[in-house]
Amino acid sequence: MDTIVIRGGAVLDGEVTVSGAKNAALPLLFSTLLTPHRCVVRNVPVLRDIRTAVAVLRHLGARVESTADGHEIRVEAGAVDRSEAPYDLVKTMRASFLVLGPLLARFGRARVSTPGGCAIGARPVDLHLAGLQKMGARIRITEGYVEAEADRLRGAKIVLDMPSVGATQQLMMAASLAEGTTVIENAAREPENVCLAGALERMGARVSGAGTPEITVEGRPELDGADVTVIPDRIEAGTYMVAAAITGGSVVVGGARGDHLDAFTAKLREAGVTVREDPSGVRVSARGTLAAADVKTMPHPGFPTDLQAQFMALMTQAAGTSTITETIFENRFLHAQELVRMGAEIRADGNRAIIRGRAALSGAPVMATDLRASVCLVLAGLAARGTTRVARVYHLDRGYERVEEKLRALGADIRREAGTA
Numbered sequence: 001m002d003t004i005v006i007r008g009g010a011v012l013d014g015e016v017t018v019s020g021a022k023n024a025a026l027p028l029l030f031s032t033l034l035t036p037h038r039c040v041v042r043n044v045p046v047l048r049d050i051r052t053a054v055a056v057l058r059h060l061g062a063r064v065e066s067t068a069d070g071h072e073i074r075v076e077a078g079a080v081d082r083s084e085a086p087y088d089l090v091k092t093m094r095a096s097f098l099v100l101g102p103l104l105a106r107f108g109r110a111r112v113s114t115p116g117g118c119a120i121g122a123r124p125v126d127l128h129l130a131g132l133q134k135m136g137a138r139i140r141i142t143e144g145y146v147e148a149e150a151d152r153l154r155g156a157k158i159v160l161d162m163p164s165v166g167a168t169q170q171l172m173m174a175a176s177l178a179e180g181t182t183v184i185e186n187a188a189r190e191p192e193n194v195c196l197a198g199a200l201e202r203m204g205a206r207v208s209g210a211g212t213p214e215i216t217v218e219g220r221p222e223l224d225g226a227d228v229t230v231i232p233d234r235i236e237a238g239t240y241m242v243a244a245a246i247t248g249g250s251v252v253v254g255g256a257r258g259d260h261l262d263a264f265t266a267k268l269r270e271a272g273v274t275v276r277e278d279p280s281g282v283r284v285s286a287r288g289t290l291a292a293a294d295v296k297t298m299p300h301p302g303f304p305t306d307l308q309a310q311f312m313a314l315m316t317q318a319a320g321t322s323t324i325t326e327t328i329f330e331n332r333f334l335h336a337q338e339l340v341r342m343g344a345e346i347r348a349d350g351n352r353a354i355i356r357g358r359a360a361l362s363g364a365p366v367m368a369t370d371l372r373a374s375v376c377l378v379l380a381g382l383a384a385r386g387t388t389r390v391a392r393v394y395h396l397d398r399g400y401e402r403v404e405e406k407l408r409a410l411g412a413d414i415r416r417e418a419g420t421a
């Protein structure tokens with residue numbers, strides 16, 4: 001497994017361009033299973049998770065090609081002849097569970113491994129299954145697999161116990177081939193779901209209310225192919241905004257959509273960071289002292305849980321004590337202990353972490369446990385004195401395209417050591 005090595009102290013300056021959003025590209029790729037016709041997905045980020053999604057589609061029998069640079073993927077799922085997604089693929093990437101709804105809606109049956117938990121939480125899929133059952137699916141779980149059958153899914157009114165991003169995606173896709181109208185209440189409002197709704201509309205389904213808590217989907221007997229474009233990655237954008245702030249630099253995050261980051265930007269400003277939005281992206285600079293700001297993660301449009309770890313790294317440098325409350329996942333402070341090893345003063349207790357600022361971070365060998373924790377440690381390494389070695393960066397490669405190249409182009413002293421841990 002590779003290691004990322006950072007020598008801290010550089011003040012970042014310049015422009016970085018965000019890639020397409022991983023968490024929009026994945027459901028878009030799985031939505032191509034809904035139609036036998038050719039789909040084109042553009043602005044796809046080049047990431048491990050995308051390669052895993054392509055492997056799942058090919059395993060099911062879809063024809064998948066990508067351009068040389070990997071940023072455009074064409075899928076024809078006309079030849080899909082299997083409706084089973086095996087454990088070894090789903091355990092590699094839990095988003096593969098999103099093939100359940102499309103396979104069930106199109107073929108009337110599906111056998112998909114349950115994704116299981118991960119480092120940040122149990123990650124159940126009960127809301128996915130309850131919604132599909134409401135639409136007439138007969139579901140049983142045997143040997144760790146969900147086995148689902150339905151002659152034809154019927155539109156239904158579904159009220160989600162919580163605004164689950166994945167369950168909303170799963171049910172929007174299933175509903176687009178169901179007979180009649182489906183209403184999803186308490187739906188997740190994330191921009192990635194709005195992007196998926198747009199794709200389903202281009203395939204012929206009628207989807208209204210995406211981005212609001214109530215989404216209505218008029219199903220169709222068959223869907224057309226579509227040519228869709230992945231939205232910019234707001235989490236990658238937020239990560240580079242923190243990289244600018246934590247080094248006291250000035251960076252333009254090109255391609256970032258300010259309207260996807262309002263709650264996050266508001267907290268950066270509360271921390272004394274200058275954030276200016278213009279049509280080309282977001283300019284971030286932090287010349288003075290950082291102020292402590294309290295954060296509580298919430299479903300969109302609230303502060304995103306996927307930027308919580310990055311913000312915690314920033315708050316270790318703020319003048320004062322801040323509190324971070326994580327309300328989405330039950331175990332998403334694994335990065336706190338690694339930051340403490342670098343000299344941060346953080347006390348994590350349940351879903352709350354107290355961060356005493358002005359920590360003089362010193363480089364250390366640290367270990368990543370999940371995608372966002374790994375990038376948090378890189379950010380801390382940028383601000384630390386000395387050298388930080390972040391091991392297990394396969395987590396990083398799942399969600400950040402060419403991260404060390406993009407940071408090096410901004411002036412960071414960062415390199416990758418192949419296979420040293």
Ligand code: EPZ
Binds near residue numbers: 328
């Ligand atoms: C998506 O995960 C993202 N992943 C996550 O990003 C992100 O953190 C999360 O949404 C929240 O924004 C992808 O899009 C691939 P949820 P998802 O269903 O869909 C509970 C990253 O770093 N829940 O909104 O799994 C669940 O346990 C990843 O890119 C149920 O209880 O998130 C969690 O506590 C990490 N039952 C909460 O809801 C269910 O059936 C939010 O989960 C489904 C979810």
